[in-house]
Amino acid sequence: MTATDPSLTALADGWCALSLLHGRIESYLERALQRHGLSAREYSLLDVLSRQHDGEGGHLQMKQVADAVVLSQSATTRLVTRLEDRGLLARYLCPTDRRGIYTNVSEAGLALLAEARPTHDAALREALDEAAGDPRLEPLVRVVETARTTV
Numbered sequence: 001m002t003a004t005d006p007s008l009t010a011l012a013d014g015w016c017a018l019s020l021l022h023g024r025i026e027s028y029l030e031r032a033l034q035r036h037g038l039s040a041r042e043y044s045l046l047d048v049l050s051r052q053h054d055g056e057g058g059h060l061q062m063k064q065v066a067d068a069v070v071l072s073q074s075a076t077t078r079l080v081t082r083l084e085d086r087g088l089l090a091r092y093l094c095p096t097d098r099r100g101i102y103t104n105v106s107e108a109g110l111a112l113l114a115e116a117r118p119t120h121d122a123a124l125r126e127a128l129d130e131a132a133g134d135p136r137l138e139p140l141v142r143v144v145e146t147a148r149t150t151v
Contacts, residue, residue: 017136021144024137025127032123036116043120044069045079046088046113050105059094059102088112 029040038046048068052059060068066076080103083089088109094100105113128144131137 017140021131021137021140024131025124028123028127029120032119033116036112036119038112038116041069041071041079042083043113043116045076045083046105046109047117049089049103050110050113052104061100062103065103083109 026040033040033043063073066073080089088106089103090106091101091103094102128141132141
């Protein structure tokens, strides 16, 4: 393979398009969520943690949270600390493993998340609608619109 191999060029083009779409969406979300005093990462963390439940496997360990919000564990810990200092999260020891620490969204955090969710969703829709008009991004927009994930 050479640097001008068509398969590598196509791969690089696809990666550039994905990176461009991600950047546009994140930019829309950052601007929109500012009115709620949240960054896109903070919103994402609150959203992930709000989906936890008391059933089997319902509480996420910090590594799982870090994976879900696509941050390193140390960056996730700093983010959790900032939100905890604002009263939006609370940490507690795992009842079955004293080494484990869980994080729950506080009532204030749930209220802020509920207030910010329509703003987030509208900004996401706007970003995707705009991106769909770009022929390089339109196929990726279709994938995003049909993708389903679980955390």
